[in-house]
Amino acid sequence: MADEEAERDARRVERIERLEELERAESAEARAEIEDAAPTRLAAGEGSGETPRGDAAGRPPAPTVVVDDLHVVYRVHTAGTGRGNAATALARLVLRRGSPNVHVVHAVRGVSFVAYRGEAVGIIGSNGSGKSTLLKAIAGLLPAERGRVYTEGQPSLLGVNAALMNDLTGGANVVLGGLAMGMGQEEVQARYQQIVDFSGINDKGDFISLPMRTYSSGMSARLRFSIAAAKNHDVLMIDEALATGDRAFQKRSEERIRELREEAGTVFLVSHNNKSIRDTCDRALWIEKGELLMDGPADEVVDAYERG
Numbered sequence: 001m002a003d004e005e006a007e008r009d010a011r012r013v014e015r016i017e018r019l020e021e022l023e024r025a026e027s028a029e030a031r032a033e034i035e036d037a038a039p040t041r042l043a044a045g046e047g048s049g050e051t052p053r054g055d056a057a058g059r060p061p062a063p064t065v066v067v068d069d070l071h072v073v074y075r076v077h078t079a080g081t082g083r084g085n086a087a088t089a090l091a092r093l094v095l096r097r098g099s100p101n102v103h104v105v106h107a108v109r110g111v112s113f114v115a116y117r118g119e120a121v122g123i124i125g126s127n128g129s130g131k132s133t134l135l136k137a138i139a140g141l142l143p144a145e146r147g148r149v150y151t152e153g154q155p156s157l158l159g160v161n162a163a164l165m166n167d168l169t170g171g172a173n174v175v176l177g178g179l180a181m182g183m184g185q186e187e188v189q190a191r192y193q194q195i196v197d198f199s200g201i202n203d204k205g206d207f208i209s210l211p212m213r214t215y216s217s218g219m220s221a222r223l224r225f226s227i228a229a230a231k232n233h234d235v236l237m238i239d240e241a242l243a244t245g246d247r248a249f250q251k252r253s254e255e256r257i258r259e260l261r262e263e264a265g266t267v268f269l270v271s272h273n274n275k276s277i278r279d280t281c282d283r284a285l286w287i288e289k290g291e292l293l294m295d296g297p298a299d300e301v302v303d304a305y306e307r308g
């Protein structure tokens with residue numbers, strides 16, 4: 001048992017060193033050399049029990065996200081009671097006790113996994129189990145209390161709460177969103193109609209010229225997904241967006257997610273819709289109380305989750 005753990009740790013360290021080497025590599029040739037030199041076991045999926053597919057030449061796939069013993073803690077400052085004085089505050093400092101008014105939530109507890117290019121990874125678990133927190137930490141929006149996250153490229157978190165400007169029209173938000181994702185003016189113009197058509201916002205009238213605050217939550221979520229999905233991402237993380245669209249939109253989204261994966265990206269999908277996870281993902285992580293309970297083929301993990 002201890003040997004297995006030591007072996008796993010050694011593999012993690014090797015993977016991390018290789019990713020750091022990749023980060024430092026100055027040219028595409030140097031990166032290709034490092035990737036070619038990677039021992040196959042570095043590319044084998046830890047915990048999933050599956051060896052991820054390689055490329056057409058049989059080379060092992062490149063890791064895009066390495067999460068290593070990640071812990072994320074929220075500290076919520078609750079309203080004080082007004083009691084206490086400088087002496088009690090000093091005692092707390094000296095005794096290294098936290099403030100009684102700080103509520104600590106340990107939302108992610110020691111999660112480790114490696115995701116690869118071309119994978120779609122579903123994240124499932126009950127309410128409050130830590131799924132969204134995990135995605136935010138991978139996107140770099142929350143700091144790790146302990147452990148580390150390594151990513152290849154800039155991960156994009158697409159949530160139903162992603163910030164668009166509610167007072168602006170849907171159309172203006174398509175332009176803003178495209179620019180914010182790094183597209184040029186011309187590219188945004190070229191893709192504008194495709195984004196609007198994909199979202200289906202104009203299917204029942206000219207809604208795209210109305211302010212977004214007049215949209216239903218489903219319409220807003222569809223437009224957000226359509227804007228984000230217009231670009232190719234190294235790592236795209238989607239939080240529940242599919243749950244809010246109708247069946248036709250969900251089908252289009254699943255198709256687009258498949259394309260994004262084929263374009264060599266990695267997609268993470270948080271959803272309470274088990275069918276979406278089964279249809280869209282090949283692998284799933286089951287998170288419960290902040291811990292990784294199971295990591296494996298999506299069908300097997302969802303089956304186990306449904307059995308409870």
Ligand SMILES: Nc1ncnc2c1ncn2[C@@H]1O[C@H](COP(=O)(O)OP(=O)(O)OP(=O)(O)O)[C@@H](O)[C@H]1O
Pocket residue numbers: 074075076105107125126127128129130131132133134
């Ligand atoms: N901003 C925050 N401040 C403090 N605690 C938080 C915050 N966000 C989430 N939490 C807590 O962290 C834990 C994990 O929440 P998280 O939103 O990651 O779960 P989830 O699995 O995505 O839940 P759901 O399925 O309901 O969306 C919960 O106990 C939640 O109360």
